[in-house]
Amino acid sequence: QVQLVESGGGLVQAGDSLRLSCAASGRTFNIYAMGWFRQAPGKEREFVAAISWRDGSTLYANSVKGRFTLSRDNAENTVYLQMNSLKPEDTAVYYCAADLSPYIESWYRPDIWDSWGQGTQVTVSS
Numbered sequence: 663q664v665q666l667v668e669s670g671g672g673l674v675q676a677g678d679s680l681r682l683s684c685a686a687s688g689r690t691f692n693i694y695a696m697g698w699f700r701q702a703p704g705k706e707r708e709f710v711a712a713i714s715w716r717d718g719s720t721l722y723a724n725s726v727k728g729r730f731t732l733s734r735d736n737a738e739n740t741v742y743l744q745m746n747s748l749k750p751e752d753t754a755v756y757y758c759a760a761d762l763s764p765y766i767e768s769w770y771r772p773d774i775w776d777s778w779g780q781g782t783q784v785t786v787s788s
Contacts, residue, residue, distance in 0.1 A: 664688045664777040666758045671782030674748055678786070682743040684758030684779060690739045695761040697769055698732065698743050700754035700784075707757070712769040713741060721769055726752075748786045755781040 670682040686693060697712030711722045711732040720732050731744040745752065759775035761767065767774040 664690060664693060664760045664762065666760060666777055666779035668756065668758045668779040668782040671756060671784045673785045673787065676749055676786055676788050678748050679744070679746045680748065680784060682745065682756055682758075682782060682784070684741045684743075686739040686741075686760060686777075692762045693739075693760050694764055695769065696734065696741045697759045697761070697775065698741075699757045699759060699772060699775075700752075701757070701781075702754040705754075707772050709770045709772070710756070711743060712761075745784070748784075750786050750788045752784060753786050754784060756784050757781045 665687045666684055668684050670680060674680055693715045695712055695714050698710040699707045700710050701707040709723050710726055711730055713720045713732045713734050729747045734741045758779040760777040762776040
C-alpha cells in the first residue's frame with residue numbers, strides 16, 4: 663500500500679499563489695503516476711493534474727492549464743502542485759492520488775486511482 667499526505671492549503675486572495683505538496687510513503691516503488699483532484703461543496707470530484715512517475719509527462723485539466731504546474735521529486739517521493747493566478751472557482755478540497763497500475767489508464771477518472779490522501783482545503787477569496 664501507499665500512503666499519501668497533502669500539505670500547503672490555505673486561504674488566499676484571487677490572483678495569489680499556493681503550492682501544494684503530497685508526500686508518498688510505503689510501497690512507493692509501485693507508483694506509476696500521481697495526480698491531484700479537487701472537490702467543491704455540492705460538486706463531484708474533478709481531475710486537476712497528473713504526472714507520470716516514469717517519464718514526468720503531465721496532463722492538466724483545461725480549467726487550470728497555464729496556471730497550475732505539477733512537478734515531482736522521485737528521490738523524495740513527493741509531488742508539488744504550484745498554483746498561480748488563483749480564482750475563487752479554484753476553491754475546493756484538493757486530494758492527492760497515486761496510480762499503482764502499470765496499465766495505461768485514463769487519469770481523468772477518479773476510479774482508476776488506487777490510493778488517496780485525506781485532502782487539503784484551498785480557499786480563494788474574491
